[in-house]
Amino acid sequence: MVQDEARERLVAGLGAAMVLTEPDDVARYCRDWHGDVQTSAVAVLRPGSTAEVSAAVRLCAELGLALVPQGGNTGLVLGGIPDEAGAEVVLSLDRMTRIRRIDPDDFSAVVDAGCVLETIKAAVEAEDRFFPLSLGAQGSCRIGGNVSTNAGGINVLRYGMTRELVLGLEVVLPDGTVWDGLSTLRKDNRGVDLKQLFIGAEGTLGIVTGVALKLLVKPTQVETALLALGSVEEAMALYRRARTDCCDLISAFELIGPEAVALAQIAHPDLVDPLPGAHPAYVLMELAGTGLVDIRALLDRFLEGAMEEGLVLDGVVAASRAQALQLWRIREGMNDGQAMLGAHLRTDVSVPLSQVARFVAEAHAAVARDLPDCRSVAYGHVGDGNIHFNVLPPQEGGPGAVAARIKAAKETVNAVLDRFGGSISAEHGIGRLKRADFEARLGGVQEGLLRALKGALDPAGRMNPGCQLHRR
Structure with a gap:
């Protein structure tokens, strides 16, 4: 089918309000987060409900069009933009932004997949609860994309990846059928846990349209410290000590190198180095808690022991939330500073x-x-x-x-x-950018299982084709 005819059929079947076809409108959905890659698509579909997603999937199947699901398009591995302009449409969830319910007593929330992460966090906090997923892109990324990439972030150490924070899912399958798995049960051992099939699948098995989230008690005490150390080895030694002394109250433990402040200052010239002199390694550490535990006293005792041992050479503890945010600007500003220096290798x-x-x-x-x-x-x-x-x-x-x-x-x-037996993708996913490296490291049994799963759920290969695995 020629593209013009496909666009006409999409508009006729779904309505002009749901279908973007003008080149300028389509272009912004076909550009990667850093602006390094620009592609195109037959059209962009913007459904406003699960029923509309289902209708769009069914119509695209009839027309022989592949679908590239997209959340906030903040991914870093080209998983959310098309690569065959004449045969693919982008299905954006950016109109599906409803917070369906928040239940503080159940410690759960159910939201549309297009909800922005920061919006969810604020809404949950207003109910005196806490959703711990925290990313640099949280003002733009959407929870459906977080689920589909199994996003990580700075709080994985304490709260786990997105996978650990999902109680249930609603998913539109490749034939347009809707699977309602939006349970908020903590314990449910009735066979295979189907939601796990779609977490981290990057839209290759279905489109996540709703998410049931696990909430926690909101921390009432948060302490942040930037510490200078003599080496990466000593940073890891400090981490081992912190796990013993501070138990599970560590919410973040970030390693940053000696160039951290200089890189961050490229993007934020007003940023001031909080520690005099240069050191081989730094750690940005955060403790959080609530109730009867005195977090500041715990941090002070921990740092006193670490400095007596010579592990910590210098450091600063934030005296306010504003000062803590300034320390985090160093860690987060590094990414922006590197981007401003030009194209470079980003690994995860x-x-x-x-x-x-x-x-x-x-x-x-x-x-x-x-x-x-x-x-x-x-x-x-x-x-x-x-x-x-x-x-x-x-x-x-x-x-x-x-x-x-x-x-x-x-x-x-x-x-x-x-x-070292490591992973080429700790938290960003595979997408199209890392596909060849991913496949080169697949064992035969693992690849067979993945292709069997893809073939069972998406036999026509229309869901985000070319993402994670080469087409067959």
């Missing part, structure tokens, strides 16, 4: 906790050996073994030369990662 890897320091050291050494004109930066959520090891190449020589350096850097870093 994980290794066993016991191997974090060795991996970082060997990856830095490998980049220095293979790409001496490139700069490597390591930071991340070390409490769960997730390191973002990025490589910044010189920008001379044009886009082709830069792309070649990025490709070489990826091969170098992945070679080190493979020696």
